[in-house]
Amino acid sequence: MSSIKTDSPAAVRDGEQLDVDKLNTYFSQQVPDFGVITEVSQFPGGYSNLTYFLKTDNQKEYVLRRPPFGSKHIKGGHDMGREFRVLSLLKAAGYSKIPAPIVYCEDESVLDCPFYVMERVQGVILRAHSAPKMGLEPTLLRGLSEALVDNMVALHAIDIQATGLINLGKPEGYVQRQVDGWYKRYQAAQTDEVPVFEQVHDWLVQNRPVENAPTLIHNDYKYDNMVLNAHDLTDIVAVLDWEMTTVGDPLMDVGTSLSYWSEATDRPFEKSFNLTWLPGNFTRQEFADRYAQQSGRDLSNILYYYVFGLFKNTVVIQQIYARWKQGFSKDERFAGLIMGVHALSNTAAKGIERGRI
Numbered sequence: 204m205s206s207i208k209t210d211s212p213a214a215v216r217d218g219e220q221l222d223v224d225k226l227n228t229y230f231s232q233q234v235p236d237f238g239v240i241t242e243v244s245q246f247p248g249g250y251s252n253l254t255y256f257l258k259t260d261n262q263k264e265y266v267l268r269r270p271p272f273g274s275k276h277i278k279g280g281h282d283m284g285r286e287f288r289v290l291s292l293l294k295a296a297g298y299s300k301i302p303a304p305i306v307y308c309e310d311e312s313v314l315d316c317p318f319y320v321m322e323r324v325q326g327v328i329l330r331a332h333s334a335p336k337m338g339l340e341p342t343l344l345r346g347l348s349e350a351l352v353d354n355m356v357a358l359h360a361i362d363i364q365a366t367g368l369i370n371l372g373k374p375e376g377y378v379q380r381q382v383d384g385w386y387k388r389y390q391a392a393q394t395d396e397v398p399v400f401e402q403v404h405d406w407l408v409q410n411r412p413v414e415n416a417p418t419l420i421h422n423d424y425k426y427d428n429m430v431l432n433a434h435d436l437t438d439i440v441a442v443l444d445w446e447m448t449t450v451g452d453p454l455m456d457v458g459t460s461l462s463y464w465s466e467a468t469d470r471p472f473e474k475s476f477n478l479t480w481l482p483g484n485f486t487r488q489e490f491a492d493r494y495a496q497q498s499g500r501d502l503s504n505i506l507y508y509y510v511f512g513l514f515k516n517t518v519v520i521q522q523i524y525a526r527w528k529q530g531f532s533k534d535e536r537f538a539g540l541i542m543g544v545h546a547l548s549n550t551a552a553k554g555i556e557r558g559r560i
Contacts, residue, residue, distance in 0.1 A: 209433055210328040212244035212256035218533050219245065219253055219272060222314060226257075226267075229313045234306050234320075238263050247330070251519070252283075252446060256323065265305060268446075269318040272531060284309060286446035287319040289371065293445075296366035300354070300441050324441040326430035334426075334478035339436075341483025346437040348485040349493065351429065354439050355460065356497040359418040359453045369450055374417030377451030382407045382511065389518045392525040395541055400548040403514055406555055412504050420456035422447035425463045426477055457494055458508025461487050461560055462516050462547075472546040487560045509560040513551040520544055 215221070223240050230237040238259025246254040246266075253272075257265040268283060287307040294303060302321040309317045329337075363369040386404050421428075423444050432438035464487050465473040465480045474480050485493065487509070495502040520543045527537035554560060 209325055210246065210430070212246045215243060215245045215255070216534065221255060221267070221269075225313050229308060229310070230306075233308070236261070237265075237305075251523075252444070257320070264323040265320050266302065266323050267318055267320050269314060270316050271526070282446055283307065283317040283319050285371075286444075286448070287321075289368075289445040289448045290321065292366060292368055292371075296361060296368070298358075298361065300439060301445075302441055302443070324430050325433075326440045327433050327436060328430055329426045329436075329478055331427065331475055331478050335481060339478075339481060339483070341481075343436055344481055344483030345485075347426075347431075348479075348483075348490070350437045350439055351424075351426070352485070352490055352493045353497055354442070355421075355424055355456065356494060358421060358424075358442075359456070359498060361419050363417065363419055363450050368419050369417075371419075372449035372451060374414075374451045376414075377417070377449075378411055378414055378455065378511075381451075381455065381515070382411070385515050385518045389521055392518070392522045394521070394525055394528055395544070397544055397548055399552050400514075400517060400544065403510065403517075403548055403551045403555070407507070407511055407514060410507055412507050414452045415454055415500065417450045418453040418456075420449060420451055420453055421445065422449065422456060422459055424456060424460045426479070452508075453498075453500065454502065454505065454508045455511065457491065457502070457505065458510075458512040459515065460512070461490060461505070461509045462512025464490055470546065470550075472543055473550060491560065506554060506558065506560055510551045510554055513547050513554070517544055517547040517551070520547065 221243055223243060227240055230240075238261035240257050241260050242256070242258035244256045246256060251271065253269050255267040257267055259265070268286065270283065284307055287304050290301055290304040293301050302324045305320040305322060307317070307319040311317065361368065382404070389400070421442065424442070428442060428444045429439050430441040430443065432440050463477050463479070465477050466486055467480045469480060479485070491502045491505045494500070520540050523532075523537050524540035524544065526532045527534065527540070
């Protein structure tokens with residue numbers, strides 16, 4: 204295995220710079236001992252919220268999260284206050300695998316959007332574009348697959364009543380609201396006719412399952428949202444990106460993770476999301492089996508939740524492509540994402556046709 208490097212930021216992408224003077228003024232007034240920002244860079248990866256590294260003159264390190272530029276028309280998808288609240292509630296509940304939240308700012312005169320700051324957690328983040336070059340042993344990836352599933356089971360076991368996390372959402376009718384809500388978001392961002400996507404939506408409406416007892420659900424649980432111990436990659440140090448966290452059917456969380464979980468025989472677009480196709484990782488079925496074993500939940504209907512995960516990811520990709528097409532983003536990674544809308548819709552339809560994940 205080649206040397207393991209901790210996750211490092213790079214230069215800020217063109218058009219995504221922060222106003223450091225306004226930030227320094229804000230922090231000097233609102234956060235004692237924050238220090239003066241001397242360095243700003245940006246973490247790579249991700250198509251959603253933007254993540255920046257801040258270093259101050261007193262040698263402290265922070266991470267700032269803000270919505271993407273041009274996203275104000277997408278309601279509910281980039282709620283910085285919600286993510287900060289989730290971190291605060293988890294910290295109060297004693298869940299340790301999170302960065303400590305520092306401050307939330309809803310004053311849009313600072314950065315023209317709400318944002319929040321948390322501590323930086325040092326560690327390794329395995330990203331789809333870099334992990335295949337790292338020479339990771341199959342036995343290590345097997346152990347990491349187990350750790351990832353087991354940590355999800357632990358998250359789903361948190362007492363949402365005693366911790367107050369139940370107040371993050373309304374679990375009753377969650378599945379139906381999600382299917383309906385994501386379809387409305389798709390319609391608002393639609394640029395092309397994709398008949399197979401409509402077929403997948405109809406199947407989800409017609410086959411909605413009886414819901415499971417609600418738990419906390421992360422809603423974006425995958426390898427590149429995990430900070431790993433550089434000395435033991437099977438040790439998850441922190442879980443990141445909590446902005447879509449809520450309470451509801453835990454299998455919706457499992458399905459979302461499975462929708463990212465590519466296998467060796469999948470097409471290049473699906474494999475571009477994750478490193479799960481590398482030898483040693485669980486298959487999707489092994490992921491589901493491990494979760495069922497560790498949680499005691501019945502996953503006999505997991506196909507529905509997997510298809511929903513693909514459906515949701517399709518909508519997210521459509522939203523990002525629409526922002527690019529309308530000129531709100533100059534990131535050329537987004538120019539070809541309409542092909543991703545077709546690809547994921549077809550993957551969902553094929554899953555329905557074969558009757559398995």
